[in-house]
Amino acid sequence: MIAEAFADAGVEGFVHAREIGVGGREFCHGADDRVVLASVFKIAVAVAFADEVAAGRLDASERTRVTSRYRIGGIGTAGCADDVEMSWRDLASFMMTMSDNAATDVLFHRVGQAAVDAVLTKAGLERTRILGCCEDLFASVVADLGTEDVEGALTDPDLVPKLSIVDPERTTSSTPREITTLLDAIWTDRAAAPQACEEVREVMSRQVWPHRLSSGFPSEVRVAAKTGTLPTVRNEAGVVTYPDGRSYAVAVFTRSSSPDLRDPAADAVIGRAGRLAVDHLRRTP
Numbered sequence: 001m002i003a004e005a006f007a008d009a010g011v012e013g014f015v016h017a018r019e020i021g022v023g024g025r026e027f028c029h030g031a032d033d034r035v036v037l038a039s040v041f042k043i044a045v046a047v048a049f050a051d052e053v054a055a056g057r058l059d060a061s062e063r064t065r066v067t068s069r070y071r072i073g074g075i076g077t078a079g080c081a082d083d084v085e086m087s088w089r090d091l092a093s094f095m096m097t098m099s100d101n102a103a104t105d106v107l108f109h110r111v112g113q114a115a116v117d118a119v120l121t122k123a124g125l126e127r128t129r130i131l132g133c134c135e136d137l138f139a140s141v142v143a144d145l146g147t148e149d150v151e152g153a154l155t156d157p158d159l160v161p162k163l164s165i166v167d168p169e170r171t172t173s174s175t176p177r178e179i180t181t182l183l184d185a186i187w188t189d190r191a192a193a194p195q196a197c198e199e200v201r202e203v204m205s206r207q208v209w210p211h212r213l214s215s216g217f218p219s220e221v222r223v224a225a226k227t228g229t230l231p232t233v234r235n236e237a238g239v240v241t242y243p244d245g246r247s248y249a250v251a252v253f254t255r256s257s258s259p260d261l262r263d264p265a266a267d268a269v270i271g272r273a274g275r276l277a278v279d280h281l282r283r284t285p
Contacts, residue, residue: 001276002015002029002273002276002277003029005269005272005273005276006254006269006273008265008269009254009265009266009268009269009272010256010257010258010265010266011234011254011255011256011265011266011269012254012255012256013029013030013252013253013254013255013269013273014029014030014031014033014035014175014176014252014253014254014255015027015028015029015030015031015176015250015251015252015253015273015274015277016028016029016031016175016176016177016179016180016250016251016277017180017248017249017250017251017274017277017278017280017281018180018184018248018249018281019246019247019248019249019281020183020184020187020188020239020246020247020248020249021184021187021188021247025281025284026177026180026281027277027278027280027281028177029273029277030176031175031176031177032175032176032177033175033176034127034168034169034173034174034175035168035173035174035175035176035235035253035255036165036166036167036168036171036172036173036228036230036233036235036253036255037128037130037172037173037174037179037228037235038172038228038229038230038233038235039099039101039104039134039226039227039228039229039235040174040179040226040227040228040235040236040237040251041130041172041228042095042096042099042104042226043096043179043182043183043186043200043204043226043237044116044119044120044128044130044182045095045104045107045108045111045116045133046092046095046096046200046203046204047119047182047186047191047192047196047197047200048111048115048116048118048119048192049088049092049107049110049111050092050192050193050195050196050197050199050200051115051119051192051193051196052111052115053088053089053196053199054192054193054195054196054199055193058088058110058111059088060087060088060089060092061087061088061089062087062088063085063086063087063088064085064086064087064088064091064106064110065083065084065085066080066083066084066085066086066091066102066103066106067083068083070101070102070105070106070135071102072101072102072105072134072135072138073101074099074100074101074102075098075099075100076094076098076099076100076101076102076103077091077094077100077102077103077106078100078101078102078103080102086103088107088110091103091106091107092107092203093203093206095107096200096203096204096206096207096226097203097206097207097208098207098208098209099209099226099227099229101134102134104133104134105133105134105135108132108133109133113130113132116130117130119182119191119192120182122185122190122191122192123181123182123185123190123191124181125174125178125181125182126178127174127175127178128173128174128175128178128179128182129172129173129174130172131171131172132172137165137171137172137230138150140163140164140165140170140171141153141154141163141164141165143164144162144163144164145159145163154231154259155231155259155260155261156259157257157258157259160231160232160259161232163231165230165231166230166231166232166233166255176237176251176252176253177251179237179249179251180237180249180250180251183237183238183239183249183251184249185197186200186201187201187239187247187249201224201239204224204225204226204238204239205222205223205224207223207224207225207226207227207238209227211264211267211268211271212225212227212234212236212252212267212268212270212271213225213236213237213238213240213250213252213270213271213274214271215267215268215270215271215272216270216271216272216273216274216275217240217271217274217275217278220242220243221240221241221242221243222240222241223238223239223240223241224238224239224241225237225238225239226238228253231259232255232256232257232258232259233253233254233255233256234254234256234263234266234267234270235251235252235253235254235270236251236252236270236274237249237250237251237252238250240274240278242282246282248277248278248281250274250277250278252270252273252274252277254266254269254270
């Protein structure tokens with residue numbers, strides 16, 4: 001059924017799901033294929049930030065300035081016309097709830113690549129690599145095209161397939177299985193200090209986007225998740241918790257031949273695939 005769902009949506013799909021804290025129970029569909037993370041990488045940044053705060057190395061209430069250096073487009077502080085001053089805590093919230101790219105980069109530069117890599121190592125993610133932050137991803141587009149005028153290229157069906165940002169061998173990438181491994185570690189307080197894991201769970205539960213993973217589940221099911229979007233790439237990874245208390249980590253990654261900015265079928269199939277995966281787990285004895 002899940003292969004048909006992806007085919008009907010006109011995308012290639014990759015899925016892994018597991019029940020939180022329950023070893024051996026999983027759903028796989030291309031679960032070990034390398035996939036482009038896009039903004040799903042921000043989960044690891046959030047863990048690194050929260051762990052720095054829990055260790056007392058960073059004051060979450062301290063304020064910092066988001067300057068024009070980080071204004072690379074998008075929403076939140078990334079789309080502001082003027083410099084913005086916010087606390088580190090609020091920047092982390094903007095990063096996770098609305099996928100603010102500028103907030104992400106300011107946080108990334110504060111905690112550092114080594115701290116983010118340490119999150120991956122602690123969770124045992126051997127096939128996950130995070131190559132810098134959002135400005136690094138966009139810099140790779142400029143390098144690929146040889147020009148800073150990239151806006152039109154990001155919707156050009158001939159140019160997009162040639163870009164590093166959509167090639168999992170040349171950009172920030174992982175596998176669906178490794179992303180649910182990270183989520184399981186966050187939800188069982190093994191990814192970082194328990195206080196840090198709780199902070200990440202809470203901020204992920206406030207994501208504002210309802211059109212992907214959440215669309216597959218009824219309102220009584222709690223969803224805490226993070227989207228990821230690039231030309232031809234639509235993803236979401238998160239944890240769904242049912243009223244009976246059982247929780248499931250779900251990672252759904254899709255790849256399309258179309259770079260259209262709007263693709264409702266591709267968005268919706270993420271919820272459909274996530275629901276099929278979780279239904280399978282709930283039926284498994």
